[in-house]
Amino acid sequence: MTTWPTAELHIHMEGTIEAGLLVELARRNDVRLPSYDPDVLTARYDFADLQSFLDVHYSNLAVLRTEQDFHDLASAYLRRAANAGVRRAEIFFDPQTHLGNGVPFEAVIGGFDAAIAEATQTTGISADLILCFLRDLGADAAMETLQAALPFRDSFIGVGLDSTEVGYPPSLFTEVYAKAAAEGLHRVAHAGEEGGPDYVLEALDLLKVERIDHGNRALEDPALVRRLRDERIPLTVCPLSNVALRTAPSDLAQHPLGAMIDAGLLVSINSDDPAYFGGDVAENYRAIESALSLDAAQLATLARNSFESAFATEHEKAAWIAEVDAELSKATGTA
Numbered sequence: 001m002t003t004w005p006t007a008e009l010h011i012h013m014e015g016t017i018e019a020g021l022l023v024e025l026a027r028r029n030d031v032r033l034p035s036y037d038p039d040v041l042t043a044r045y046d047f048a049d050l051q052s053f054l055d056v057h058y059s060n061l062a063v064l065r066t067e068q069d070f071h072d073l074a075s076a077y078l079r080r081a082a083n084a085g086v087r088r089a090e091i092f093f094d095p096q097t098h099l100g101n102g103v104p105f106e107a108v109i110g111g112f113d114a115a116i117a118e119a120t121q122t123t124g125i126s127a128d129l130i131l132c133f134l135r136d137l138g139a140d141a142a143m144e145t146l147q148a149a150l151p152f153r154d155s156f157i158g159v160g161l162d163s164t165e166v167g168y169p170p171s172l173f174t175e176v177y178a179k180a181a182a183e184g185l186h187r188v189a190h191a192g193e194e195g196g197p198d199y200v201l202e203a204l205d206l207l208k209v210e211r212i213d214h215g216n217r218a219l220e221d222p223a224l225v226r227r228l229r230d231e232r233i234p235l236t237v238c239p240l241s242n243v244a245l246r247t248a249p250s251d252l253a254q255h256p257l258g259a260m261i262d263a264g265l266l267v268s269i270n271s272d273d274p275a276y277f278g279g280d281v282a283e284n285y286r287a288i289e290s291a292l293s294l295d296a297a298q299l300a301t302l303a304r305n306s307f308e309s310a311f312a313t314e315h316e317k318a319a320w321i322a323e324v325d326a327e328l329s330k331a332t333g334t335a
């Protein structure tokens with residue numbers, strides 16, 4: 001099977017913490033875990049919904065204490081990503097979680113920045129950070145976080161919105177996103193993962209986002225689907241995440257990606273929190289390929305979509321898209 005060159009645009013750095021590293025960091029920092037056996041920890045990753053995942057996820061993040069920890073987390077992800085075909089990664093991080101754990105911004109950003117610079121040197125991967133606000137902590141906390149982050153403005157390219165969705169609509173964050181736009185930051189938001197199509201509309205109209213993370217429930221509103229198609233608004237879709245969090249049917253063949261492709265939407269394939277949901281981005285491509293019986297041309301379109309949706313230069317995107325085209329020629333024997 002082909003490993004497609006891709007951009008990974010929906011990936012939470014904290015959600016890449018494999019159980020082995022989790023245990024290593026817990027021992028390093030003397031933090032209690034329910035078990036110190038990575039297999040036992042992984043076996044407990046069985047989620048009823050988004051919130052039940054978030055509870056485990058945030059609790060695990062107590063193991064991240066020092067700049068070295070953040071460096072090691074990012075290095076491990078970037079190495080795996082490069083092996084999974086990722087040429088460009090736009091990586092979410094949740095500073096509020098770490099600030100709440102008493103870790104200074106400098107340690108988080110310092111560790112991530114160093115790891116990204118090293119990975120770019122060794123693997124050629126291109127990567128940038130997107131600072132996410134935890135929507136359940138509210139708009140005032142988000143604004144404070146943005147202000148606290150501005151001294152590190154050069155270390156991230158945009159802002160996002162994640163965590164518990166239902167009950168925390170995008171409209172709450174209008175002012176924060178306006179401030180981010182004024183600072184020249186890109187804007188994305190999780191919407192339509194558990195929340196309805198109205199959350200997607202608010203993210204577009206009030207937050208002026210450039211991409212929607214997930215967006216599955218947009219399909220419930222035909223006028224919104226037409227708008228997403230006509231305006232080529234990217235959706236960063238996460239198939240294995242949706243199955244693991246039960247926001248899509250357990251049979252991947254029923255995943256809304258098929259309908260999104262049929263509707264002509266600008267969809268890309270992503271892993272979300274690969275340490276918890278059973279696969280990296282390449283495994284998401286493979287799972288979707290077999291569940292939806294996609295052919296090489298359709299997979300190449302998904303890969304091209306990911307680059308088209310990325311916050312990179314047109315020159316970089318064209319080079320990556322040429323790699324996809326070369327891979328397609330190889331896969332179809334037309335090289």
Ligand SMILES: Nc1ncnc2[nH]cnc12
Nearest residue numbers: 012015162163190272273
């Ligand atoms: N899938 C997801 N939805 C919302 N917040 C998240 N944080 C990490 N993964 C998330």
Ligand SMILES: [Zn+2]
Nearest residue numbers: 010190213272
């Ligand atoms: Zn996500």
